[in-house]
Amino acid sequence: MIPNPGRAQIAARTLTSSICGAMTHDLELNSVGKTYPDGTTAVQDFDLKVEKGEFVAFLGPSGCGKSTTLRMIAGFEEITRGNILIKGRDVSHTPPEKRPTSMIFQNYALFPHMTVRQNIGFGLDIKGLARSEKDRKVERILDMFDLTEFADRKADRLSGGQRQRIALARGLVVEPEILLLDEPLGALDANLRRIIQNELKLLQRELGITFVFVTHAQSEALGLSDRVVVMSNGVVEQISPPEELYRRPATPFVAGFIGSNTVIKGTPAGAAPDGTQQLTTPFGTITGHGLAGADTAVIPAEAFRIAPQGTPGEIRLPGTITARKLVGAVGHLRVRLSDEREIDIETHAAAPEVQTLAPGAGVTLGIDPVAVTLINS
Numbered sequence: 509m510i511p512n513p514g515r516a517q518i519a520a521r522t523l524t525s526s527i528c529g530a531m532t533h534d535l536e537l538n539s540v541g542k543t544y545p546d547g548t549t550a551v552q553d554f555d556l557k558v559e560k561g562e563f564v565a566f567l568g569p570s571g572c573g574k575s576t577t578l579r580m581i582a583g584f585e586e587i588t589r590g591n592i593l594i595k596g597r598d599v600s601h602t603p604p605e606k607r608p609t610s611m612i613f614q615n616y617a618l619f620p621h622m623t624v625r626q627n628i629g630f631g632l633d634i635k636g637l638a639r640s641e642k643d644r645k646v647e648r649i650l651d652m653f654d655l656t657e658f659a660d661r662k663a664d665r666l667s668g669g670q671r672q673r674i675a676l677a678r679g680l681v682v683e684p685e686i687l688l689l690d691e692p693l694g695a696l697d698a699n700l701r702r703i704i705q706n707e708l709k710l711l712q713r714e715l716g717i718t719f720v721f722v723t724h725a726q727s728e729a730l731g732l733s734d735r736v737v738v739m740s741n742g743v744v745e746q747i748s749p750p751e752e753l754y755r756r757p758a759t760p761f762v763a764g765f766i767g768s769n770t771v772i773k774g775t776p777a778g779a780a781p782d783g784t785q786q787l788t789t790p791f792g793t794i795t796g797h798g799l800a801g802a803d804t805a806v807i808p809a810e811a812f813r814i815a816p817q818g819t820p821g822e823i824r825l826p827g828t829i830t831a832r833k834l835v836g837a838v839g840h841l842r843v844r845l846s847d848e849r850e851i852d853i854e855t856h857a858a859a860p861e862v863q864t865l866a867p868g869a870g871v872t873l874g875i876d877p878v879a880v881t882l883i884n885s
Protein backbone atom coordinates (compact mmCIF):
# COMPACT_ATOMS: atom_id res chain seq x y z
CA MET A 509 0.00 0.00 0.00
CA ILE A 510 2.87 2.36 0.74
CA PRO A 511 5.53 1.47 -1.86
CA ASN A 512 7.60 4.51 -1.04
CA PRO A 513 7.76 5.40 2.66
CA GLY A 514 9.66 8.61 1.87
CA ARG A 515 6.85 9.72 -0.32
CA ALA A 516 4.35 8.78 2.34
CA GLN A 517 6.28 10.77 4.93
CA ILE A 518 6.27 13.90 2.78
CA ALA A 519 2.55 13.47 2.24
CA ALA A 520 2.11 12.82 5.95
CA ARG A 521 3.85 16.06 6.89
CA THR A 522 1.54 17.94 4.58
CA LEU A 523 -1.50 15.98 5.71
CA THR A 524 -0.81 16.61 9.35
CA SER A 525 0.56 20.11 9.07
CA SER A 526 -2.70 21.56 10.24
CA ILE A 527 -3.09 19.25 13.22
CA CYS A 528 0.00 19.98 15.27
CA GLY A 529 -1.83 21.95 17.94
CA ALA A 530 -0.68 21.86 21.54
CA MET A 531 -3.89 20.28 22.91
CA THR A 532 -3.29 17.41 25.27
CA HIS A 533 -5.86 15.03 23.85
CA ASP A 534 -7.10 14.46 20.34
CA LEU A 535 -10.26 12.86 21.62
CA GLU A 536 -12.03 12.94 24.94
CA LEU A 537 -15.22 11.09 25.88
CA ASN A 538 -16.71 12.12 29.21
CA SER A 539 -19.42 9.86 30.66
CA VAL A 540 -20.82 9.38 27.16
CA GLY A 541 -24.03 7.38 27.00
CA LYS A 542 -26.59 6.40 24.39
CA THR A 543 -30.16 5.28 24.85
CA TYR A 544 -31.98 4.72 21.54
CA PRO A 545 -35.56 6.03 21.17
CA ASP A 546 -36.91 2.48 21.69
CA GLY A 547 -35.33 2.47 25.16
CA THR A 548 -32.28 0.30 24.33
CA THR A 549 -29.28 1.55 26.28
CA ALA A 550 -26.36 0.77 23.96
CA VAL A 551 -23.56 2.62 25.80
CA GLN A 552 -23.14 3.73 29.42
CA ASP A 553 -20.67 6.10 31.09
CA PHE A 554 -17.93 5.78 28.48
CA ASP A 555 -14.80 7.67 29.59
CA LEU A 556 -11.74 7.80 27.33
CA LYS A 557 -8.87 10.15 26.58
CA VAL A 558 -6.89 9.53 23.39
CA GLU A 559 -3.49 11.10 22.71
CA LYS A 560 -2.58 12.44 19.29
CA GLY A 561 -1.24 9.67 17.07
CA GLU A 562 -2.59 6.87 19.25
CA PHE A 563 -4.13 3.75 17.73
CA VAL A 564 -7.07 2.70 19.91
CA ALA A 565 -9.26 -0.35 19.28
CA PHE A 566 -12.79 -0.94 20.59
CA LEU A 567 -13.12 -4.68 21.13
CA GLY A 568 -16.07 -6.73 22.30
CA PRO A 569 -18.74 -9.20 21.29
CA SER A 570 -21.53 -8.36 18.88
CA GLY A 571 -23.99 -5.84 20.29
CA CYS A 572 -21.70 -4.50 23.05
CA GLY A 573 -21.89 -0.93 21.74
CA LYS A 574 -18.65 -0.52 19.74
CA SER A 575 -20.22 0.83 16.55
CA THR A 576 -22.66 3.05 18.42
CA THR A 577 -19.70 4.67 20.22
CA LEU A 578 -17.79 5.14 16.97
CA ARG A 579 -20.86 6.63 15.29
CA MET A 580 -21.30 9.04 18.22
CA ILE A 581 -17.68 10.18 17.77
CA ALA A 582 -18.33 10.68 14.04
CA GLY A 583 -21.60 12.50 14.74
CA PHE A 584 -23.82 10.01 12.90
CA GLU A 585 -25.51 9.17 16.18
CA GLU A 586 -26.63 11.74 18.81
CA ILE A 587 -25.26 11.20 22.29
CA THR A 588 -27.87 11.11 25.06
CA ARG A 589 -25.44 11.67 27.98
CA GLY A 590 -22.03 13.21 28.59
CA ASN A 591 -19.91 15.04 26.04
CA ILE A 592 -17.30 14.49 23.32
CA LEU A 593 -14.30 16.76 22.79
CA ILE A 594 -11.95 16.73 19.80
CA LYS A 595 -8.75 18.68 20.38
CA GLY A 596 -10.43 20.28 23.36
CA ARG A 597 -13.45 21.51 21.39
CA ASP A 598 -16.88 20.23 22.42
CA VAL A 599 -18.34 18.59 19.30
CA SER A 600 -21.16 16.78 21.10
CA HIS A 601 -23.82 18.39 18.93
CA THR A 602 -21.73 19.27 15.85
CA PRO A 603 -22.95 17.65 12.60
CA PRO A 604 -20.64 14.99 11.10
CA GLU A 605 -19.44 17.10 8.16
CA LYS A 606 -18.27 19.80 10.57
CA ARG A 607 -16.21 17.39 12.70
CA PRO A 608 -12.53 16.81 11.90
CA THR A 609 -13.12 13.07 11.54
CA SER A 610 -13.36 10.58 8.67
CA MET A 611 -15.06 7.24 8.86
CA ILE A 612 -14.17 4.04 6.99
CA PHE A 613 -17.00 1.50 6.84
CA GLN A 614 -16.78 -2.27 6.63
CA ASN A 615 -18.48 -2.31 3.23
CA TYR A 616 -16.35 0.72 2.18
CA ALA A 617 -19.50 2.61 1.07
CA LEU A 618 -17.92 3.51 -2.28
CA PHE A 619 -20.10 4.81 -5.12
CA PRO A 620 -19.94 1.88 -7.56
CA HIS A 621 -20.48 3.85 -10.75
CA MET A 622 -18.02 6.58 -9.92
CA THR A 623 -14.37 6.23 -10.85
CA VAL A 624 -11.71 5.80 -8.21
CA ARG A 625 -10.69 9.44 -8.70
CA GLN A 626 -14.30 10.66 -8.31
CA ASN A 627 -14.82 8.52 -5.22
CA ILE A 628 -11.71 9.91 -3.57
CA GLY A 629 -12.56 13.49 -4.55
CA PHE A 630 -16.15 13.29 -3.30
CA GLY A 631 -15.42 14.41 0.26
CA LEU A 632 -13.46 17.39 -1.04
CA ASP A 633 -16.41 18.36 -3.27
CA ILE A 634 -18.65 18.35 -0.21
CA LYS A 635 -16.18 20.66 1.51
CA GLY A 636 -16.39 23.00 -1.49
CA LEU A 637 -12.69 22.96 -2.33
CA ALA A 638 -11.52 24.81 -5.44
CA ARG A 639 -11.01 22.50 -8.43
CA SER A 640 -7.23 22.96 -8.64
CA GLU A 641 -6.75 22.35 -4.93
CA LYS A 642 -8.97 19.29 -5.03
CA ASP A 643 -7.13 17.83 -8.04
CA ARG A 644 -3.79 18.36 -6.34
CA LYS A 645 -4.89 16.56 -3.17
CA VAL A 646 -6.52 13.68 -5.07
CA GLU A 647 -3.46 13.12 -7.28
CA ARG A 648 -1.18 13.16 -4.25
CA ILE A 649 -3.16 10.55 -2.38
CA LEU A 650 -3.60 8.38 -5.52
CA ASP A 651 0.18 8.41 -5.84
CA MET A 652 0.71 7.67 -2.16
CA PHE A 653 -1.60 4.65 -2.23
CA ASP A 654 -0.26 3.46 -5.59
CA LEU A 655 -3.70 3.82 -7.14
CA THR A 656 -2.85 6.12 -10.05
CA GLU A 657 -3.16 3.34 -12.62
CA PHE A 658 -6.70 2.57 -11.44
CA ALA A 659 -7.76 6.21 -11.14
CA ASP A 660 -10.23 6.13 -14.04
CA ARG A 661 -11.66 2.70 -13.33
CA LYS A 662 -15.15 2.35 -11.86
CA ALA A 663 -15.09 1.32 -8.19
CA ASP A 664 -17.23 -1.77 -8.82
CA ARG A 665 -14.54 -3.17 -11.11
CA LEU A 666 -11.85 -3.56 -8.48
CA SER A 667 -10.80 -6.27 -6.04
CA GLY A 668 -11.73 -6.19 -2.34
CA GLY A 669 -8.19 -5.16 -1.37
CA GLN A 670 -8.15 -2.33 -3.92
CA ARG A 671 -11.55 -1.13 -2.74
CA GLN A 672 -10.30 -1.13 0.81
CA ARG A 673 -7.34 1.08 -0.18
CA ILE A 674 -9.66 3.49 -2.00
CA ALA A 675 -11.85 3.73 1.10
CA LEU A 676 -8.75 4.55 3.17
CA ALA A 677 -7.53 7.08 0.58
CA ARG A 678 -10.98 8.69 0.54
CA GLY A 679 -10.97 8.89 4.34
CA LEU A 680 -7.51 10.43 4.49
CA VAL A 681 -7.73 12.89 1.59
CA VAL A 682 -9.89 15.24 3.68
CA GLU A 683 -7.01 15.42 6.20
CA PRO A 684 -8.91 14.35 9.32
CA GLU A 685 -7.63 14.78 12.84
CA ILE A 686 -9.05 11.36 13.67
CA LEU A 687 -9.71 8.40 11.39
CA LEU A 688 -12.59 6.20 12.58
CA LEU A 689 -12.59 2.66 11.21
CA ASP A 690 -15.61 0.36 11.67
CA GLU A 691 -14.48 -3.25 11.08
CA PRO A 692 -12.61 -2.06 7.97
CA LEU A 693 -11.05 -5.47 7.28
CA GLY A 694 -14.15 -7.56 7.97
CA ALA A 695 -14.92 -8.18 4.29
CA LEU A 696 -11.43 -9.43 3.37
CA ASP A 697 -10.22 -13.03 3.34
CA ALA A 698 -7.77 -14.10 6.04
CA ASN A 699 -4.58 -13.67 3.96
CA LEU A 700 -5.44 -10.25 2.60
CA ARG A 701 -6.61 -9.25 6.05
CA ARG A 702 -3.19 -10.03 7.51
CA ILE A 703 -1.39 -8.11 4.76
CA ILE A 704 -3.63 -5.06 5.10
CA GLN A 705 -3.36 -5.17 8.91
CA ASN A 706 0.40 -4.69 8.56
CA GLU A 707 -0.02 -1.94 5.99
CA LEU A 708 -2.59 -0.17 8.12
CA LYS A 709 -0.26 -0.12 11.11
CA LEU A 710 2.60 1.19 8.97
CA LEU A 711 0.38 3.85 7.46
CA GLN A 712 -0.84 4.99 10.85
CA ARG A 713 2.75 5.31 12.13
CA GLU A 714 3.84 7.20 9.03
CA LEU A 715 0.95 9.67 9.18
CA GLY A 716 0.83 10.06 12.95
CA ILE A 717 -2.96 10.45 12.74
CA THR A 718 -5.13 9.19 15.60
CA PHE A 719 -6.96 5.99 14.64
CA VAL A 720 -10.00 4.62 16.45
CA PHE A 721 -10.75 1.15 15.22
CA VAL A 722 -13.73 -1.12 15.90
CA THR A 723 -13.29 -4.87 15.73
CA HIS A 724 -14.61 -8.04 17.29
CA ALA A 725 -11.39 -9.89 16.35
CA GLN A 726 -9.16 -10.19 19.38
CA SER A 727 -5.93 -10.78 17.45
CA GLU A 728 -6.57 -7.70 15.32
CA ALA A 729 -7.13 -5.45 18.32
CA LEU A 730 -4.15 -6.82 20.25
CA GLY A 731 -1.85 -6.82 17.22
CA LEU A 732 -2.59 -3.35 15.87
CA SER A 733 -3.39 -0.98 18.66
CA ASP A 734 -1.55 0.98 21.34
CA ARG A 735 -4.52 0.58 23.68
CA VAL A 736 -7.60 -1.59 23.61
CA VAL A 737 -10.99 -0.68 25.06
CA VAL A 738 -12.82 -3.91 25.95
CA MET A 739 -16.59 -3.48 26.05
CA SER A 740 -19.40 -5.72 27.21
CA ASN A 741 -23.11 -4.87 27.27
CA GLY A 742 -22.51 -1.17 26.67
CA VAL A 743 -20.01 -0.88 29.52
CA VAL A 744 -16.24 -0.36 29.34
CA GLU A 745 -14.60 -3.27 31.13
CA GLN A 746 -10.94 -2.32 30.73
CA ILE A 747 -8.74 0.13 28.81
CA SER A 748 -5.15 -1.10 28.58
CA PRO A 749 -2.22 -1.68 26.23
CA PRO A 750 -2.55 -5.14 24.60
CA GLU A 751 0.19 -6.77 26.67
CA GLU A 752 -1.35 -5.63 29.95
CA LEU A 753 -4.82 -6.66 28.85
CA TYR A 754 -3.53 -10.12 28.12
CA ARG A 755 -1.31 -10.48 31.18
CA ARG A 756 -3.42 -8.61 33.73
CA PRO A 757 -7.13 -8.79 32.94
CA ALA A 758 -9.06 -6.51 35.31
CA THR A 759 -12.50 -8.14 35.29
CA PRO A 760 -13.97 -11.65 34.99
CA PHE A 761 -15.38 -10.69 31.57
CA VAL A 762 -11.95 -9.68 30.21
CA ALA A 763 -10.39 -12.83 31.71
CA GLY A 764 -12.94 -14.92 29.83
CA PHE A 765 -12.80 -12.93 26.60
CA ILE A 766 -9.05 -12.42 26.07
CA GLY A 767 -6.64 -15.32 25.70
CA SER A 768 -7.37 -18.70 27.25
CA ASN A 769 -7.67 -18.41 31.00
CA THR A 770 -8.80 -20.67 33.82
CA VAL A 771 -10.74 -18.82 36.52
CA ILE A 772 -10.77 -20.26 40.07
CA LYS A 773 -12.67 -18.64 42.95
CA GLY A 774 -11.45 -18.68 46.53
CA THR A 775 -11.13 -16.81 49.81
CA PRO A 776 -8.52 -14.03 50.25
CA ALA A 777 -5.69 -15.28 52.48
CA GLY A 778 -3.49 -12.20 52.84
CA ALA A 779 -0.15 -11.21 51.36
CA ALA A 780 2.85 -13.49 50.84
CA PRO A 781 6.28 -12.31 52.11
CA ASP A 782 7.20 -11.13 48.58
CA GLY A 783 4.12 -8.85 48.40
CA THR A 784 2.01 -11.08 46.17
CA GLN A 785 -1.50 -11.97 47.34
CA GLN A 786 -2.73 -15.39 48.36
CA LEU A 787 -6.04 -17.07 47.77
CA THR A 788 -7.35 -20.20 49.45
CA THR A 789 -9.11 -22.38 46.85
CA PRO A 790 -10.46 -25.92 46.78
CA PHE A 791 -7.17 -26.85 45.07
CA GLY A 792 -4.92 -25.28 47.72
CA THR A 793 -3.38 -21.83 48.05
CA ILE A 794 -2.84 -19.92 44.81
CA THR A 795 -0.45 -16.98 44.77
CA GLY A 796 -0.67 -14.13 42.27
CA HIS A 797 -0.58 -10.41 41.51
CA GLY A 798 -3.57 -8.29 42.41
CA LEU A 799 -5.25 -6.10 44.96
CA ALA A 800 -5.60 -7.22 48.58
CA GLY A 801 -8.94 -8.93 49.11
CA ALA A 802 -9.30 -10.17 45.52
CA ASP A 803 -11.29 -13.40 45.47
CA THR A 804 -10.66 -14.89 42.03
CA ALA A 805 -7.52 -16.28 40.38
CA VAL A 806 -7.05 -15.88 36.61
CA ILE A 807 -4.54 -18.38 35.29
CA PRO A 808 -3.45 -18.15 31.64
CA ALA A 809 -3.10 -21.42 29.69
CA GLU A 810 0.66 -21.02 29.45
CA ALA A 811 1.08 -20.54 33.24
CA PHE A 812 0.37 -24.22 33.93
CA ARG A 813 3.36 -26.51 34.25
CA ILE A 814 3.32 -30.22 33.98
CA ALA A 815 5.09 -31.14 37.21
CA PRO A 816 5.08 -34.87 37.86
CA GLN A 817 7.39 -34.42 40.85
CA GLY A 818 6.04 -31.06 41.96
CA THR A 819 8.07 -28.40 43.70
CA PRO A 820 7.85 -28.38 47.52
CA GLY A 821 5.28 -25.84 48.69
CA GLU A 822 3.89 -25.30 45.23
CA ILE A 823 0.23 -25.88 44.48
CA ARG A 824 -0.37 -29.20 42.75
CA LEU A 825 -3.50 -29.86 40.76
CA PRO A 826 -4.18 -33.50 39.93
CA GLY A 827 -6.01 -34.14 36.68
CA THR A 828 -6.48 -36.39 33.70
CA ILE A 829 -5.54 -35.63 30.09
CA THR A 830 -8.65 -35.65 27.90
CA ALA A 831 -7.13 -34.35 24.63
CA ARG A 832 -3.74 -33.52 23.18
CA LYS A 833 -2.96 -31.50 20.06
CA LEU A 834 0.45 -30.39 18.83
CA VAL A 835 0.40 -27.25 16.66
CA GLY A 836 3.91 -26.39 15.51
CA ALA A 837 6.02 -25.67 18.58
CA VAL A 838 3.03 -25.44 20.93
CA GLY A 839 1.39 -28.36 22.69
CA HIS A 840 -2.29 -27.88 23.62
CA LEU A 841 -3.56 -30.16 26.35
CA ARG A 842 -7.04 -30.41 27.76
CA VAL A 843 -7.05 -31.59 31.37
CA ARG A 844 -9.99 -32.64 33.57
CA LEU A 845 -9.41 -31.48 37.16
CA SER A 846 -10.73 -33.25 40.26
CA ASP A 847 -13.82 -31.00 40.33
CA GLU A 848 -14.67 -32.26 36.81
CA ARG A 849 -13.98 -28.93 35.11
CA GLU A 850 -11.91 -29.09 31.91
CA ILE A 851 -9.10 -26.60 31.41
CA ASP A 852 -6.80 -25.82 28.49
CA ILE A 853 -3.08 -25.59 28.98
CA GLU A 854 -0.28 -24.71 26.59
CA THR A 855 3.26 -25.93 26.73
CA HIS A 856 6.28 -26.63 24.51
CA ALA A 857 5.39 -29.36 22.07
CA ALA A 858 8.93 -30.71 22.31
CA ALA A 859 8.81 -31.29 26.08
CA PRO A 860 9.29 -35.04 26.74
CA GLU A 861 6.28 -35.23 29.06
CA VAL A 862 4.05 -33.80 26.33
CA GLN A 863 5.34 -36.33 23.83
CA THR A 864 4.43 -39.24 26.08
CA LEU A 865 1.12 -37.99 27.49
CA ALA A 866 -1.99 -39.41 25.88
CA PRO A 867 -5.69 -39.02 26.67
CA GLY A 868 -6.48 -40.94 29.86
CA ALA A 869 -3.07 -40.31 31.45
CA GLY A 870 -2.95 -38.89 34.98
CA VAL A 871 -1.03 -35.65 35.39
CA THR A 872 -0.12 -33.17 38.12
CA LEU A 873 -0.11 -29.48 37.24
CA GLY A 874 1.87 -26.69 38.83
CA ILE A 875 1.16 -22.97 38.31
CA ASP A 876 3.71 -20.25 37.62
CA PRO A 877 2.61 -17.59 40.20
CA VAL A 878 4.22 -14.76 38.20
CA ALA A 879 1.55 -15.16 35.52
CA VAL A 880 -1.44 -15.39 37.89
CA THR A 881 -3.69 -12.34 38.33
CA LEU A 882 -6.07 -12.02 41.27
CA ILE A 883 -9.24 -10.01 40.60
CA ASN A 884 -12.61 -9.37 42.25
CA SER A 885 -15.41 -11.41 40.79
Ligand SMILES: Nc1ncnc2c1ncn2[C@@H]1O[C@H](COP(=O)(O)OP(=O)(O)OP(=O)(O)O)[C@@H](O)[C@H]1O
Pocket residue numbers: 544545546548549550568569570571572573574575576577724
Ligand atom coordinates in the same frame (compact mmCIF):
# COMPACT_ATOMS: atom_id res chain seq x y z
N1 LIG B 1 -30.95 2.20 15.82
C1 LIG B 1 -31.02 1.41 16.89
N2 LIG B 1 -32.14 1.36 17.65
C2 LIG B 1 -32.22 0.59 18.75
N3 LIG B 1 -31.21 -0.18 19.18
C3 LIG B 1 -30.06 -0.18 18.46
C4 LIG B 1 -29.90 0.61 17.29
N4 LIG B 1 -28.65 0.40 16.79
C5 LIG B 1 -28.06 -0.47 17.62
N5 LIG B 1 -28.89 -0.82 18.63
C6 LIG B 1 -28.62 -1.73 19.76
O1 LIG B 1 -27.58 -1.17 20.53
C7 LIG B 1 -26.70 -2.19 21.01
C8 LIG B 1 -25.29 -1.91 20.53
O2 LIG B 1 -25.23 -2.03 19.12
P1 LIG B 1 -23.87 -1.75 18.32
O3 LIG B 1 -24.18 -1.83 16.86
O4 LIG B 1 -23.25 -0.50 18.82
O5 LIG B 1 -22.99 -3.00 18.77
P2 LIG B 1 -21.61 -3.52 18.21
O6 LIG B 1 -20.77 -3.84 19.39
O7 LIG B 1 -21.03 -2.57 17.23
O8 LIG B 1 -22.06 -4.87 17.49
P3 LIG B 1 -21.54 -5.54 16.11
O9 LIG B 1 -20.15 -6.04 16.39
O10 LIG B 1 -22.52 -6.66 15.91
O11 LIG B 1 -21.60 -4.48 15.05
C9 LIG B 1 -27.29 -3.50 20.50
O12 LIG B 1 -28.08 -4.04 21.52
C10 LIG B 1 -28.11 -3.08 19.31
O13 LIG B 1 -29.17 -3.99 19.09
